[in-house]
Amino acid sequence: MTLQLIVQMAITGVTLGLIYGLIAIGLTLIFGVMRIIQYAHGEIYMLGAYFLYYWFDKWHLPYWAGFVMSAVVIFFFGAGLQLLLFRPLHGKDMLYSLAVSLALIFIISSAGIIAFGAVIRGISSFVTGQIRIAGAEWTYERMVIAGISLVLIIALWFLLQRTKIGLAMRAVAEDPETSSLQGINNRRIHWVAMGLGSALSAMAGCLMGTLMFIVPSMGFLATIKAFMIVIMGGLGSVPGALVGGFVIGFIDSFLTTLATSELAYIIGFVTIFVILVFKPSGLFGQAWE
Amino acid sequence: MNDNSTARLRRSPLLAVLLWVIGVTLLLAFPFIISQESYILHVAIVVFFNICLATSMWLIWSLGFVSFAHAGFMGIGAYTSALFLLRLGLPLWVGVWAGALVGAVIALVVSLPLMRTRAVYFFMASWAVGEVIKRIFAYYRSFFGGWEGLFKIMPPKLGPIDFANRTAYYYLAMALMVLIVLAVYRMNKTRTGWIFWSIHEAEVLSSHVGIHALKYKVAAFTIASTLAAMTGALYAHYHMYINPRSFDIWASEFALVHIIVGGLSTVAGPVLGATFLTIVDELLRPTEFYRIIIFGVILILTVLFLPGGLESIPRRIRARFWRLPDDKENQKSILKAFGKGRK
Numbered sequence: 338m339t340l341q342l343i344v345q346m347a348i349t350g351v352t353l354g355l356i357y358g359l360i361a362i363g364l365t366l367i368f369g370v371m372r373i374i375q376y377a378h379g380e381i382y383m384l385g386a387y388f389l390y391y392w393f394d395k396w397h398l399p400y401w402a403g404f405v406m407s408a409v410v411i412f413f414f415g416a417g418l419q420l421l422l423f424r425p426l427h428g429k430d431m432l433y434s435l436a437v438s439l440a441l442i443f444i445i446s447s448a449g450i451i452a453f454g455a456v457i458r459g460i461s462s463f464v465t466g467q468i469r470i471a472g473a474e475w476t477y478e479r480m481v482i483a484g485i486s487l488v489l490i491i492a493l494w495f496l497l498q499r500t501k502i503g504l505a506m507r508a509v510a511e512d513p514e515t516s517s518l519q520g521i522n523n524r525r526i527h528w529v530a531m532g533l534g535s536a537l538s539a540m541a542g543c544l545m546g547t548l549m550f551i552v553p554s555m556g557f558l559a560t561i562k563a564f565m566i567v568i569m570g571g572l573g574s575v576p577g578a579l580v581g582g583f584v585i586g587f588i589d590s591f592l593t594t595l596a597t598s599e600l601a602y603i604i605g606f607v608t609i610f611v612i613l614v615f616k617p618s619g620l621f622g623q624a625w626e
Numbered sequence: 627m628n629d630n631s632t633a634r635l636r637r638s639p640l641l642a643v644l645l646w647v648i649g650v651t652l653l654l655a656f657p658f659i660i661s662q663e664s665y666i667l668h669v670a671i672v673v674f675f676n677i678c679l680a681t682s683m684w685l686i687w688s689l690g691f692v693s694f695a696h697a698g699f700m701g702i703g704a705y706t707s708a709l710f711l712l713r714l715g716l717p718l719w720v721g722v723w724a725g726a727l728v729g730a731v732i733a734l735v736v737s738l739p740l741m742r743t744r745a746v747y748f749f750m751a752s753w754a755v756g757e758v759i760k761r762i763f764a765y766y767r768s769f770f771g772g773w774e775g776l777f778k779i780m781p782p783k784l785g786p787i788d789f790a791n792r793t794a795y796y797y798l799a800m801a802l803m804v805l806i807v808l809a810v811y812r813m814n815k816t817r818t819g820w821i822f823w824s825i826h827e828a829e830v831l832s833s834h835v836g837i838h839a840l841k842y843k844v845a846a847f848t849i850a851s852t853l854a855a856m857t858g859a860l861y862a863h864y865h866m867y868i869n870p871r872s873f874d875i876w877a878s879e880f881a882l883v884h885i886i887v888g889g890l891s892t893v894a895g896p897v898l899g900a901t902f903l904t905i906v907d908e909l910l911r912p913t914e915f916y917r918i919i920i921f922g923v924i925l926i927l928t929v930l931f932l933p934g935g936l937e938s939i940p941r942r943i944r945a946r947f948w949r950l951p952d953d954k955e956n957q958k959s960i961l962k963a964f965g966k967g968r969k
Contacts, residue, residue: 374746425930429933431746432886432890433933435692435749436882436883436886437929437930439879439922439925440921440922440923440926441922441926443919443921443925444919444923446918447915447919447922568746568750568751572747599761599764599765600765602757603758603765606754606757606758607754607758609750609754610739610755613747613751617742617743617744617747618747619747
C-alpha cells in the first residue's frame with residue numbers, strides 16, 4: 338500500500354465524512370429538539386439533490402443560487418411536514434412518529450421513482466481541474482465541497498451557540514417545559530429545527546449529488562448512514578455526529594478501496610453494534626428514554 | 627341500566643362460541659369455498675405468513691420494543707431449512723426444527739447485549755443485527771448463494787400428501803399460523819404476559835418490584851425470533867426460492883406497519899392488520915409504485931385518525947351506538963384504576 342493510495346483514501350474519507358456529518362447533524366438536531374425519529378431524513382436529502390439537478394442541469398440556472406434555493410425550499414418543506422404530520426403526534430409514543438416517517442419514505446421514494454424515473458443521473462460539476470500533492474489527486478471540486486461542508490457545520494455551531502434562536506433550541510432540547518416557562522414558543526422552535534435539519538440534509542444531498550450520482554433510491558442509503566453515525570456519536574450530540582461521520586466516512590473510503598463495499602457495510606454495522614454493547618447510549622450521548 | 631345490557635351484549639358467551647365455530651369452519655373450508663383456485667390460495671398463504679411474522683413481532687412489542695431484526699431471523703430459519711434440504715437432503719419436517727433451534731441460539735446470543743439498549747438505540751441496534759444477517763447471506767456466496775439466493779427448495783411430502791399442492795400447503799401454513807397466534811395469545815394472558823406489559827409500561831418500576839427485566843426481555847426476544855425462524859422455514863419451502871432481499875429491513879417494516887394499522891394493544895391487532903393490508907396489497911398490485919404510496923397514505927391516516935388501529939373499530943362503533951364510555955374516558959378510568967399513568 339503506497340503513500341499515494343493512503344492519501345487518496347484519506348481525502349475521500351474526509352470529504353465523505355464531512356458530508357455524512359452534515360446529514361447526521363440535521364438528523365440529530367431534529368431528534369434532540371423534538372424527540373421524534375425522522376426516518377425519512379434520507380428522502381429529504383434525495384429531494385434536495387433532485388431540486389439542484391433540475392435547477393442546474395435542466396433549467397441551466399446558476400449552481401450556487403440553486404444550492405441556496407434547494408436549502409430554502411426544503412426548509413419550508415420540512416417545516417410543513419412538522420406542522421402537518423408531526424405536531425399532532427407530539428408527546429405520544431415514539432413509535433407513532435416512526436410510523437409516520439416510515440410512511441413518508443414509502444410516499445416520497447415511490448413518488449420520486451414515478452416523477453424522476455429510476456435512472457442514475459449526476460449533477461454536473463461547477464468547477465473542473467485538480468492539483469497533485471503527495472502523488473494523490475486533489476480535485477478542486479472535492480476541495481470546494483469539503484470546504485462548503487465545513488463552513489456549513491461551523492455556521493450551524495455558531496447558530497446554536499451564539500445566537501438567540503440557537504439558545505432557544507438548546508433550551509427546548511434540554512427541557513421543553515422549563516423553556517416554555519421562560520417564554521420560548523416551543524412550537525415555533527420545533528418547526529424551525531425541523532426545517533433547519535431538513536435544509537442541512539438537502540444541502541448534503543446537493544453536494545453528494547455533485548460528487549457522485551443521484552437516483553431516487555439514494556435516500557434510504559443516506560438514512561442508513563445517518564442513523565449509523567448518529568447512534569454511534571449519541572443522539573442529540575452535534576460533535577458526536579461529526580466524529581461518527583468521520584468514522585463511517587473512513588470505513589467507507591478505506592474498505593471500499595481495499596475490499597468491497599459489501600464488507601464496508603458489514604464492518605460498519607458490526608462497529609455500531611459493538612459500540613452500543615459497551616456504551617448503550619453511543620459515544621457522546623445521553624440516555625434518552 | 628344501560629351499562630348492564632351492553633355488557634351482556636358484549637360478553638355473551640354463546641355468541642362468542644358461535645363466532646369462533648363459524649370462523650374456524652370458514653378457515654378450514656376456505657379452499658373448497660373458492661374451489662381451490664390457485665391464486666386466491668396463494669394470497670391466503672401469504673396472509674398466514676404475514677400474520678405469523680406480525681404476531682411474533684407483536685410479542686416483542688408487548689415489552690415496548692420494535693425489533694427490526696425480525697425478518698433477519700425469519701431469514702435464518704429459511705436458510706437453515708433450505709440448506710438442510712439442499713446439502714443434507716433432510717425435508718422440511720427436520721428443517722423447521724433445525725431452523726427454530728439455530729434461530730433460537732443466535733437470538734439468545736445476540737439479545738444478551740442487544741436488550742441492554744433502549745428506545746431509539748434498540749431500534750438502530752436491531753436494525754444493525756438484521757442488516758448484518760442479510761449481508762452475511764449475500765457475502766458468503768459459496769455457502770449461502772450470494773444475492774442470487776438458493777433455488778429448488780422443494781416442499782416436503784408426508785405419506786400420500788404432496789405439499790407441492792397449494793391446498794395442502796394452505797393447511798400447513800394455517801397450522802403454523804394457529805400455533806403462533808395461540809402461543810402468543812396464551813402467553814399474553816399468563817403472568818409472564820403481565821410482566822411483559824409491566825416492563826412496557828415502566829421498566830424501572832417493575833425491576834424495583836423484583837422483576838428481572840433483562841431476563842424477560844431476552845426470553846421474549848428469543849421466543850419471538852424463534853417463531854419468526856419457523857415462519858421462515860415454511861416460507862422457503864413454499865416459494866422454493868429465497869434470496870437475502872426477502873429478509874431485509876423492509877420485511878420487518880411491513881410487519882411493523884401491519885401491527886400499527888391493526889392495533890397495538892391486543893393480539894387481534896397484528897392478525898387484523900396483516901390480513902387487511904396483505905389483501906389490499908394484492909388488490910393494488912396492478913398499480914405498481916402507486917401501491918406503495920397508497921400504503922404510506924393508509925399508514926399516515928391510521929396514525930393520525932385511528933390511533934387504536936383496526937381492532938379499535940368495534941369498540942368505537944359500540945361507543946357510538948350504545949353510548950359506552952368512549953376512548954378517552956375509558957383511558958381515564960383505566961389510569962384511575964392503576965393510580966397514575968406515565969407522563
